[in-house]
Amino acid sequence: DIQMTQSPSSLSASVGDRVTISCRASQSISTYFSWFQQKPGKAPKLLIHSASNLQSGVPSRFSGSGSGTDFALTISGLQPEDFAIYYCQQSYSTPWTFGQGTKVEIK
Amino acid sequence: QVQLQESGPRLVKPSETLALTCTVSGDSISDYYWSWIRQPPGEGLEWIGHMHYSGSSNYNHSLKNRVTISVDTSKNQFSLKLSSVTAADTAVYYCARIYTRVCPGCPYYFDEWGQGALVTVSS
Numbered sequence: 001d002i003q004m005t006q007s008p009s010s011l012s013a014s015v016g017d018r019v020t021i022s023c024r025a026s027q028s029i030s031t032y033f034s035w036f037q038q039k040p041g042k043a044p045k046l047l048i049h050s051a052s053n054l055q056s057g058v059p060s061r062f063s064g065s066g067s068g069t070d071f072a073l074t075i076s077g078l079q080p081e082d083f084a085i086y087y088c089q090q091s092y093s094t095p096w097t098f099g100q101g102t103k104v105e106i107k
Numbered sequence: 108q109v110q111l112q113e114s115g116p117r118l119v120k121p122s123e124t125l126a127l128t129c130t131v132s133g134d135s136i137s138d139y140y141w142s143w144i145r146q147p148p149g150e151g152l153e154w155i156g157h158m159h160y161s162g163s164s165n166y167n168h169s170l171k172n173r174v175t176i177s178v179d180t181s182k183n184q185f186s187l188k189l190s191s192v193t194a195a196d197t198a199v200y201y202c203a204r205i206y207t208r209v210c211p212g213c214p215y216y217f218d219e220w221g222q223g224a225l226v227t228v229s230s
Binding site for chain 1: 151152153154165167168169201206214215216217218220221222223
């Protein structure tokens with residue numbers, strides 16, 4: 001199985017900060033890669049697919065980069081509604097797997 | 108706008124079979140792949156499996172052949188059955204749509220999700 005490892009596991013940031021979350025795959029997954037945001041009691045929401053493609057309706061302050069094994073999600077100008085848990089996920093080979101999550105908290 | 112809604116018993120006894128249905132509205136179930144994902148309380152996400160209305164399916168081997176996903180095109184629904192459940196199967200179960208253009212090298216991603224159904228395994 002492909003292991004997805006996110007870093008950091010949690011971070012504290014202020015409104016307006018630029019935040020970057022990393023995700024590393026245990027083997028190359030090309031760009032079969034997505035980022036999700038999850039708020040308490042809600043389903044995950046797709047932010048980025050294919051490593052760098054912004055899903056329709058998602059604010060442009062979210063961006064994704066990477067290919068192969070190393071990926072990043074950047075939030076440029078953190079907003080109050082962005083405090084949540086973020087998950088990465090690979091769809092290169094089954095079983096499709098998720099990272100353990102990164103919790104973004106208010107400083 | 109597509110909507111997905113999970114339904115089914117929220118309390119299941121150990122050793123019995125968990126059964127959930129996802130009703131899809133606003134889109135045809137024949138146009139996509141469909142998946143189940145679960146999340147134990149306070150934990151991360153686990154892909155359970157997915158299938159296409161044509162019958163093509165793929166399951167997480169970690170569930171050791173306990174899983175069956177089926178599609179009912181007449182009702183625009185798909186279903187999950189998980190047999191021989193234990194307390195470890197207690198989780199929020201999400202149904203989700205997989206977007207793909209079904210072509211060589213085309214991406215697959217979960218673009219629409221249901222709200223989730225908490226299923227508790229307990230006697």
